[in-house]
Amino acid sequence: MEHLQQMVREVMSRPARTVAPEMTLGDLLRLFSSNDFDAYPVVRGETLVGIVSRADSIKPFVTKAVSRALEADAIMGTTVEQIMSSQIATVELDATLGQAIDAMSVHDFESFPVVDRENRVKGIIARDDVVRALARCTWRTSLPLDLRPAGYAIA
DSSP states (O other), X not given: OXXXXXXXXXXSBSSOOOBOTTOBHHHHHHHHHTSOOSEEEEEEXXXXXXXXEHHHHHHHHHHSOOOSHHHHHHHHTOBHHHHSBSOOOOEEXXXXXXXXXXXXHHHTOSEEEEEOTTXXXXXXXXXXXXXXXXXXXXXXXXXXXXXXXXXXXOO
């Protein structure tokens, strides 16, 4: 299958949106609330040091009894570095689309940071990127869709 040999660098989303380890939980929550990303690569300088997910961002509220506003304020001051995962599954810049699909299947992640040999984030490969790449390959070989109405719905 020729389309699975496409390079990740050709289909990934770039530039990657990243966060700093010093970012506060409050800022991270506002960032998550403004988009549909599941996770952000955490970068110090140019180097990938972790990943922080939506699930990571709510854990501090589960593990501590938040009974007073003061405690909630203290939790919001938690840094990304304190809640991120430092064990990161990545996809190499020179990987094929097939290898990225395999990684998604093995880890059941929606997306992966794409890194170069120096562990610098160059982009993100997400399931949406994979679907778009595969769909582009089928445009050349697929029959046209029959979009005639199949019936009528009566309300």
